[in-house]
Amino acid sequence: MFAKPASAFTPTDAQIEQFLKLPKSQQEQIAKQFGVDLDQFKMSALSGGGSNTQRENQETDQYYQQPRAPYQDYKPTTRQQNNGAQGYSSPPSRQYQYNQRQGQREDYQMQDYSGQRYPDENNVHQGRSAPDSRSSYQQVNPYYRSQQEYPDRTDSTFYPLTPDSPYQQRNQFDSDNPSLGQKFYSGMQHQSGELRSFGYELFQNNFEAFVPNSNVPVPLDYIVGPGDSFTVQLYGKENSSYDFTINRDGFVQFPEIGPVSVAGLSFGQVQDYINKTVSEQMIGVKSSVTMGALRSMRVFVLGEANQPGSYVVSSLSTMTNALFSSGGVRKIGSLRNIQLKRKGKVIATLDLYDLLLRGDTANDSRLAPGDVIFIPPIGKTVSVDGEVRRPAIYEVKNETSAQQAVQLAGGLLPTAYPKESRIDRINEKGERTVVNLDLSSKQGAALPIRKGDVLTVFSVLDSKQDIVELQGHVKRPGIMAWKQGMRVTDVLGDIYNLKPNPDLSVAMIEREVQPSRKLEVLTFDLGAALINPLSEYNVKVKPRDKITVFNYTDPRAMIMLPIIDSLRTQASQSEREQVVKIGGFARFPGEYPLIRNMTPLELIALAGGLTQDAYSLEVEITRYTLDEHENQEIKYLNVELDDTAGYVLQRQDYLNVKRLPDWSPEETITLEGEITFPGTYTIKKGETLREVLLRAGGLTEQAYPKGAVFTRSDLQVLEAQRLEELKNKLKGDIAASNIAQQESIERVGSDDAENLLESLGEIKPLGRMVINLPEIVNKPEAQDILIADGDTLNVPGFKQSVTVVGEVQYPTSHLFNKKYSVEEYIDRSGGLNTKADDDRIYVVKADGSVLLPKSSGWFARKSISVEPGDTVVVPLDADRIKSLTLWTSVSQIFYQIALGAAAVNSF
Numbered sequence: 001m002f003a004k005p006a007s008a009f010t011p012t013d014a015q016i017e018q019f020l021k022l023p024k025s026q027q028e029q030i031a032k033q034f035g036v037d038l039d040q041f042k043m044s045a046l047s048g049g050g051s052n053t054q055r056e057n058q059e060t061d062q063y064y065q066q067p068r069a070p071y072q073d074y075k076p077t078t079r080q081q082n083n084g085a086q087g088y089s090s091p092p093s094r095q096y097q098y099n100q101r102q103g104q105r106e107d108y109q110m111q112d113y114s115g116q117r118y119p120d121e122n123n124v125h126q127g128r129s130a131p132d133s134r135s136s137y138q139q140v141n142p143y144y145r146s147q148q149e150y151p152d153r154t155d156s157t158f159y160p161l162t163p164d165s166p167y168q169q170r171n172q173f174d175s176d177n178p179s180l181g182q183k184f185y186s187g188m189q190h191q192s193g194e195l196r197s198f199g200y201e202l203f204q205n206n207f208e209a210f211v212p213n214s215n216v217p218v219p220l221d222y223i224v225g226p227g228d229s230f231t232v233q234l235y236g237k238e239n240s241s242y243d244f245t246i247n248r249d250g251f252v253q254f255p256e257i258g259p260v261s262v263a264g265l266s267f268g269q270v271q272d273y274i275n276k277t278v279s280e281q282m283i284g285v286k287s288s289v290t291m292g293a294l295r296s297m298r299v300f301v302l303g304e305a306n307q308p309g310s311y312v313v314s315s316l317s318t319m320t321n322a323l324f325s326s327g328g329v330r331k332i333g334s335l336r337n338i339q340l341k342r343k344g345k346v347i348a349t350l351d352l353y354d355l356l357l358r359g360d361t362a363n364d365s366r367l368a369p370g371d372v373i374f375i376p377p378i379g380k381t382v383s384v385d386g387e388v389r390r391p392a393i394y395e396v397k398n399e400t401s402a403q404q405a406v407q408l409a410g411g412l413l414p415t416a417y418p419k420e421s422r423i424d425r426i427n428e429k430g431e432r433t434v435v436n437l438d439l440s441s442k443q444g445a446a447l448p449i450r451k452g453d454v455l456t457v458f459s460v461l462d463s464k465q466d467i468v469e470l471q472g473h474v475k476r477p478g479i480m481a482w483k484q485g486m487r488v489t490d491v492l493g494d495i496y497n498l499k500p501n502p503d504l505s506v507a508m509i510e511r512e513v514q515p516s517r518k519l520e521v522l523t524f525d526l527g528a529a530l531i532n533p534l535s536e537y538n539v540k541v542k543p544r545d546k547i548t549v550f551n552y553t554d555p556r557a558m559i560m561l562p563i564i565d566s567l568r569t570q571a572s573q574s575e576r577e578q579v580v581k582i583g584g585f586a587r588f589p590g591e592y593p594l595i596r597n598m599t600p601l602e603l604i605a606l607a608g609g610l611t612q613d614a615y616s617l618e619v620e621i622t623r624y625t626l627d628e629h630e631n632q633e634i635k636y637l638n639v640e641l642d643d644t645a646g647y648v649l650q651r652q653d654y655l656n657v658k659r660l661p662d663w664s665p666e667e668t669i670t671l672e673g674e675i676t677f678p679g680t681y682t683i684k685k686g687e688t689l690r691e692v693l694l695r696a697g698g699l700t701e702q703a704y705p706k707g708a709v710f711t712r713s714d715l716q717v718l719e720a721q722r723l724e725e726l727k728n729k730l731k732g733d734i735a736a737s738n739i740a741q742q743e744s745i746e747r748v749g750s751d752d753a754e755n756l757l758e759s760l761g762e763i764k765p766l767g768r769m770v771i772n773l774p775e776i777v778n779k780p781e782a783q784d785i786l787i788a789d790g791d792t793l794n795v796p797g798f799k800q801s802v803t804v805v806g807e808v809q810y811p812t813s814h815l816f817n818k819k820y821s822v823e824e825y826i827d828r829s830g831g832l833n834t835k836a837d838d839d840r841i842y843v844v845k846a847d848g849s850v851l852l853p854k855s856s857g858w859f860a861r862k863s864i865s866v867e868p869g870d871t872v873v874v875p876l877d878a879d880r881i882k883s884l885t886l887w888t889s890v891s892q893i894f895y896q897i898a899l900g901a902a903a904v905n906s907f
Contacts, residue, residue: 195383198392198408199335199356203306203328218291218316220268225369226250227295228315232274237284243292257281267291299367301326303375304333318364319350322373333375336397340365341372351397357408382449384409386457387416396449402437403445405455412439417460423447424454468541472507472549472559473499482543488524489533491547502526503550506605509539510546510563519566521578521593523606556588556608564591576651582607584657585614598649600639604657613665615658616641622654667789671696674703674795688784689793690776698777704798705773707846707869709766713790716767723765770848799846799869804829806874807836816868825872837877844871 019027031038224230229245232254244252250263257277262270271289278287294315299322302308306327313322319340329335329352340348347365354360367373378395382405385391389410399405402423412418418439427433438444439457449455464479470491471477475498480491488507492498504527511520526549528537541547550556564579571577578594580603587608595602600619610616621637639647649655668680669692676697683692689710699705773795775782801813802825809830814820820828822843832838843851846869866872 195385195391195393197331198390198394199352200329200331202352202356203324218267218294220266222267222316224262224265224267224270225295225315226263229292230270231290231292233288233290234278234282234285235288236286238282297367297369299370300372301375302372304330304377305375306330313367317367319348319367319373320355320364322367329375332378334378334395336395337376337379339374339376340367341374342368342370353397380451383454385454387413387459388457389413400448401445402439402447402449402455405449406439406457412457415459416457418457420458422456422458423449424456425450426452466543468543469546471546473502473551474549475499482541486541487533487538488529488541488547489538491541492530492549495530498549499551501552503552503608504530505609507550508548508606509541510548511542512544518570519563521563521595523595523602550608552608557590560590560592563593567593578651580649580652581654582657583654585611585659586657587611594649594651599644600647600649600655601641601644603649603655610657613660613663615660618658620656620658621647621649622656623650624652669787670792672792672794674700674797676700683787683789687787689787690780690784692787693777699795702797703795704846704869705777705795706867707796707799708771708773709794709848710769710771710785711767711792712769712788713767714788715769716765719765719767768848772847801868802866803871804874805871807833807876808874809833820866822866822872825866826874832874835876836874838874840875842873842875844873846870
C-alpha cells in the first residue's frame with residue numbers, strides 16, 4: 001500500500017487560523033513534529049494561498065479539462081511526478097486492470113472521465129452527471145464494489161489512500177450527500193425533527209486535538225526507541241550533564257562508558273540500567289535520567305476516517321490522538337469497533353462510547369511504529385427519540401433490549417410516560433410497522449431491538465386532572481387541588497383575597513361536561529356565597545372547573561370572547577349556539593353565554609348591571625324562533641323586571657335595556673363678555689336664550705348686543721365639512737385651469753385663486769349662528785332661540801371701528817363715523833386695487849349677517865347704513881379667472897372669510 005508522507009496532513013483554513021493564534025513555542029513544536037518549515041508556512045498562509053488540498057484540487061480539475069491522448073503518449077505533469085515520488089499514483093483515468101482469470105494484462109481503452117470521475121449511486125457529483133449508473137470509474141476502482149464485481153481482486157494497492165485520491169474524494173462526497181440507504185441508517189425524520197448520530201461531533205472544530213501529548217510526564221512503561229532523547233545528570237565526584245539520542249541501532253554513546261544498548265527497554269528500565277552502570281563504572285558518581293525530546297513515528301489510519309492515510313505522530317500518541325489527526329470518523333464509520341492492528345493482527349479494540357458516556361480511556365492503547373488503526377463501517381444502529389435526555393442515533397454493540405437503548409440515551413426525562421412507547425420498525429417483509437410497548441414493565445423493557453429501529457418515548461399529557469383554577473380579579477390566581485365536596489368559598493377563601501372593587505353580584509364557572517368535555521357556563525352570587533357559606537349560593541365545584549371573578553369597572557368582552565368562540569364551535573343543527581346578547585343601557589353590552597334557566601336579571605348582572613340612565617322597570621326581548629317549516633319568526637316581548645320569574649331566556653335572544661324617558665345628562669351653556677354674571681349655566685330641555693340671560697342678570701351697560709357672537713358645536717362641525725368640500729372642488733378647478741391654454745391675465749387670475757385656496761385652508765370653522773340679540777332681550781314677543789348643550793354667547797363691549805378688508809390698497813379698521821358711507825370707508829383705505837370687483841362689494845354686519853348685491857345690479861351703496869363693528873368686504877374680480885366654474889361657491893368662500901374676519905374683530 002502506498003504510504004502517506006509525513007507532511008501530507010492538510011489543515012483546513014479554520015485550523016490554520018487557530019494555529020497562527022498559538023504561542024510561538026507551541027507553533028515550533030507542531031511544525032517540527034510534522035516536518036514543516038514554519039516561516040514558509042506562515043508566508044503561504046498570510047498570502048492567502050489557501051490550503052494544499054484546495055490547490056491540488058484545482059490542478060486536478062485542470063488536468064481533467066485537458067484533451068485526452070492515447071496512453072502511450074501520456075506524460076505526467078511536474079506536479080504529478082512529484083506526487084508520484086512521494087507515493088502518489090497517476091490519475092485514476094490512466095490505471096490498468098489485471099484480468100487474473102485469463103492470466104494476461106489487458107489495456108483498457110482510455111476514456112475521458114471529466115464529469116463522471118466519482119459518481120455516487122445517483123450518478124451526480126457536484127453538478128456533473130454520469131452517462132449511466134455503471135461508470136468506468138466504478139468498474140476499475142477496486143475499493144468500489146470490489147467484492148461484488150471482482151471477487152478475485154487481491155491487489156489492495158490499486159489506489160493510494162491519500163486526501164487527493166479518488167477513493168478519499170468519493171468518501172468525502174458520500175458523507176456530504178448520503179444515499180437513501182445511508183439516510184436510513186443515519187436516522188429517520190421523526191416527531192422531534194431529524195435525529196443526529198451520537199458521538200461524531202467530538203471531532204468537530206477541535207484543533208487542539210492535533211497537538212501531540214509531548215508535554216506530559218513520560219510513564220515508566222514507555223518503550224524507548226531510535227530517535228528518543230534523554231538527559232543524564234551526573235553528580236557526586238563528577239558533576240556534568242549529557243544529552244543522548246538513541247541511534248537507529250538502539251545504542252547511546254556514553255562518554256567514559258561506551259555504547260549502551262537501550263532499545264526495547266521501558267523508560268523505567270533505562271533509568272535503572274544507566275544508574276547501575278554509572279555507579280559500577282564511575283566510582284563516586286551517581287546519575288539522574290530524564291526524558292528529552294520524544295521520537296515521532298508513522299501510523300496508518302484507514303477505513304471510514306475523514307482523511308485516511310499515514311500520519312506522523314508522537315511516540316506518546318494513543319488511538320484517539322491518531323483519530324483526531326485524521327479528522328475523525330465519518331458518519332458511516334463505527335465508533336464502537338475501532339481496531340488497532342499490529343503486524344496484521346488485531347491487538348486492541350476501542351469503543352468511543354466508553355469515553356463519551358463513561359469517561360473511560362482504559363482501552364485507548366498507545367501506538368507503536370507501523371500500527372494500523374482501522375475504522376470499519378458502522379454496525380447496527382437504533383434511534384432513540386422523545387422524552388429521553390439525549391435523543392440521537394446510537395450504534396449498538398452489546399445492547400439488545402429496549403431498556404438498554406434508553407440507557408444509551410441517558411435515561412428518561414421526568415416528563416416521560418414510559419407506558420406509551422413505540423418502536424418504528426422494518427419487518428422481515430421489508431414493510432414499515434409499529435410495535436407498542438410499555439417500558440415500565442419487565443416485558444416491555446426486555447423487548448429485543450433490531451437494526452434500524454426507532455424507539456420513541458412519549459411525554460405525559462399537558463392537561464391536568466383533579467384541579468380547580470381561579471382567575472380574574474383576585475390576589476392569588478392559580479391552580480389548586482380539587483377535593484370531594486369542595487365549594488367555591490374553599491377556592492376563594494374570604495373576601496380579603498379579592499382585589500379592590502370586585503363585582504360581588506355575579507361570578508362565573510366554566511365547566512367541562514363529561515364525557516364529551518363540552519363547555520358549560522354557570523353563574524352564582526359571589527357576595528351571597530361569601531356572606532353565608534352554608535347557603536345555596538356557595539355551589540359545589542367539580543374537577544377542572546374554572547372560576548372567574550369580575551372587576552366591577554372593567555369591560556368583559558375579552559373574557560367572554562374565547563367562551564363565545566367555544567360555544568359556537570360546539571354548536572350543531574340539533575343544539576344551536578348557547579349565546580345571548582344584551583344591548584342598550586347595560587354597563588357592558590355584548591354577547592354572553594346562555595346559562596341554564598337564565599332570567600333577564602341574571603343576564604343583566606353578568607353584563608355588569610344597568611347604567612345610571614337605564615330604564616329599570618321594563619326590558620324588551622327580541623326572540624328568533626323557527627316554525628314547523630323551519631322558517632324564522634321574530635317576536636318582541638316586553639318583560640317587567642319586577643317579575644321575571646316566568647321568563648327564561650332562550651338561545652340567540654337579544655335583550656334591550658331602554659333609556660329613561662326625558663333623561664339627559666347635564667347640559668350647559670357658556671355666557672361670556674358683557675354679562676352681569678358671566679359663567680357656565682346648566683340648562684334644561686326647552687329653555688331659551690332669553691331665560692338664561694335673565695338668570696345671569698342680563699347685559700351690562702357697556703354691552704353692544706348688535707355685535708354678539710352666538711356659536712353652536714353642531715354648526716361648527718357642519719361648517720367644517722362645508723369648507724372641506726369647497727376646498728376640494730376648488731382644487732379640481734384650479735388644476736383644470738392650469739391645463740388649459742390661457743392668456744397671461746388668466747394665469748395671474750389662477751395664481752390668485754391658489755392664494756385664495758391657501759387662505760381658505762387656514763380658516764377655522766366657528767359654528768356661528770346669526771342672531772338679533774337686541775330684539776331677544778328687549779322684545780319678549782320676538783322669536784327666541786332654544787338653546788342646546790355646548791352653546792356659547794359672547795357679548796362684546798361697544799365698538800367704535802369699521803373694518804375694510806379684501807382688494808383695497810390698505811386693509812385696516814377705521815373709527816366709526818355715522819356720516820361715512822361704504823365708498824368713503826373704502827377711499828380711506830386707499831381705494832380699490834386692480835384686482836377688485838367693484839360691482840360685488842358687500843358688508844358683513846356686526847351680528848354676522850351679510851348685505852349682498854341685489855339681483856338687479858349693485859345696490860345703492862349710499863343707502864346702506866354702516867354701523868360700529870361692521871366689515872366692508874371688497875372681493876376678488878371673478879371675471880379674471882374664466883376657467884373656474886365655481887364662482888357661485890367661491891362667493892360663499894368669500895362670505896366665510898369675511899364672516900371669520902368679522903367674528904375675530906367682534907371679540
